[in-house]
Amino acid sequence: MKTPSQPPAIYYIVGLQIWEYFSFYGMRALLILYLTHQLRFDDGHAISLFSAYASLVYVTPIFGGWLADRFLGNRMAVISGALMMTLGHIVLGCAPDSLSGLYLALAIIICGYGLFKSNISCLLGELYTPDDRRRDGGFSLMYAAGNLGSVISPIACGLVAQRYGWHPGFTLAGIGMALGLLIFLTGQRHFRHTAGINKTGLRAINVVFPCWIWLTLALLSAPFFFVALLKYHLTGYLLLLVSLGAALLIVKMMLSAPEHRRELWQIVALMAVGMLFWVLAQQGGSSISLFIDRFVNRRWLGIEIPTALFQSVNAIAIIVAGALLGWLMRSSSPRSNGPAVWIKFIFGLLLMGCGFMLLAYNARNVGASGQASMGMMIAGLSIMGVSELFIDPIAMARITRLDIQGVTGVLTGIYMLATGALANWLAGVVATRAMAPQPNQTAISGYQHFFSRMGLWSLALVAIVAVIIAARYCFRRGNPKAQRREQAEKVNASGAAS
Incomplete structure (x- = not known):
C-alpha cells in the first residue's frame, strides 16, 4: 500500500525548524565561552547567566502559547517569534562587548523563543485532521530536522568564531534564523487554511483600550522585563x-x-x-x-x-x-x-x-x-x-x-x-x-x-x-x-x- 504524502506546508515548517535549531544551538555553543573569554566573567557569574537564559526560554512558551490561542494564531506567532529571534541574534552579533547589549540581545531571543517554540508544533498539528495517519510521521520529520540543525550549527558557528571572532559567529546564527524565516514566508499560500489573527479579539475593549494596544505594549516592554531578570538575578523568583x-x-x-x-x-x-x-x-x-x-x-x-x-x-x-x-x-x-x-x-x-x-x-x-x-x-x-x-x-x-x-x-x-x-x-x-x-x-x-x-x-x-x-x-x-x-x-x- 502506498504511503500518503505529507501536506506541502510541512516542508516549509521543516525548513524553518532546521534553521531555528541552527541559530539557537549555534549561539548556545558560543555563549559560555564568550562570557568567560571576551567579557572576562568568572565561572560562577558566567554559569549563572547562561543557566538563567537557558531556563527562561522554557518559561516564555507558556505565555506565547496563550497569546497564539487568544489573539495571534499559530502562524503569526511563529512569524513574530522568528523575527524577534533574528533581531536578538543580530543585536548579539553587532553590538559592542557590553553588558547592556548582551542582556538586551538575550532578552529579545527569550521573547522570540516564547512565541515560536510551542506554536510551531501547534501549527504543524493544524495541517492534519484528528484521524490523519500522516500526523506522527510529520512530527517525526520535524524532530529529525531539528536534530540536523543542532548538529551543524556548533560546527559552523564554532569555526566562524574561531577564525573571525565571536560577533561573526553570533551573526551567522542570526543569518540562519533569517534564512529559515524567508523559507517559511515563501510558502504562505499553503497555510491559508490555518487559523489567522483574531481581529475581533484584538479590537475588543479591555480596561479602556483595545486589546491590540495592550498586546503591542506587552511585546515592546517584555524584553526590558527579561533584561531586569537577567541583570538583577531574579530568574529564580519567576520560576518559583x-x-x-x-x-x-x-x-x-x-x-x-x-x-x-x-x-x-x-x-x-x-x-x-x-x-x-x-x-x-x-x-x-x-x-x-x-x-x-x-x-x-x-x-x-x-x-x-x-x-x-x-x-x-x-x-x-x-x-x-x-x-x-x-x-x-x-x-x-x-x-x-x-x-x-x-x-x-x-x-x-x-x-x-x-x-x-x-x-x-x-x-x-x-x-x-x-x-x-x-x-x-x-x-x-x-x-x-x-x-x-x-x-x-x-x-x-x-x-x-x-x-x-x-x-x-x-x-x-x-x-x-x-x-x-x-x-x-x-x-x-x-x-x-x-x-x-x-x-x-x-x-x-x-x-x-x-x-x-x-x-x-x-x-x-x-x-x-x-x-x-x-x-x-x-x-x-x-x-x-x-x-x-x-x-x-x-x-x-x-x-x-x-
Missing part, C-alpha cells in the same frame, strides 16, 4: 511563581479526576526524576564546555578543534542511537506499563552516571602536558547523549497515554517547565556551588571532584528508584486488592492497544 501555579494545576487535576490519581502521581514522580536527570545533562553547555576549553587536548591532525564543535557530539549520538533503537524496537509492543517506564529511566540515569564517571577519570588522568584525552571526552559525551533517549521520550509517551480529557497539553507543558526551565536554573546553581574552589585544590582536581560527584548523584538516584520499584513490587505481591487492580489495568491497556 510559575512552578507554584503548575503545582496548583496538578492538584486541581487530582481533585477533579480521583480515579486517575494514581497515574497522576506516577507522572509527578516522572517529572521529578526527569528534572534531576536534566540538572545533570545540562552541564554539557556550561561546566563541561569550560572543562573542554581549558583542559582537553583539542589538536587533531595538526588542527585545533574549536570547543564549540563538541556540542555536536550529543546530537550526533542521539541521531545514531535513536535510529538504532527504533530499528531494534520496531516490533515491540507499544504499551508501556509503570515498571517498564521506570526500568528505562534507571537505564538512562545509569548511562548518565557512567558518562560523568568517564569524564572524572579523564580529568584524573591528565598527563604531564596538563591536557585530557579528546577521545575519552567524546566517548563520555556520547554516552550522556544516548541516555536522553531513555528519559524524555518515555515520559512524554506516558503522559500522552493518560486518558483524562483536556489535560495532556497542560501536563506536557508542566513537564517541559520542570525538565527545561527548572532543570536549567538548578544546573547553574549546582555547578556554581559544587565547583567553588576548595583549599589546596587545583582547577583540574576541582573538575575531577565535580564530575565524580555528578556521577555519584546519578548512581544514587538509580539506587533510590530501584528501591522504590522493589518496595512497590513487594507491596503488590502481598496485597490481593492491588493485584486485582493491576490485572484490570493490564486488561484495559490491552483493549486500548487493540
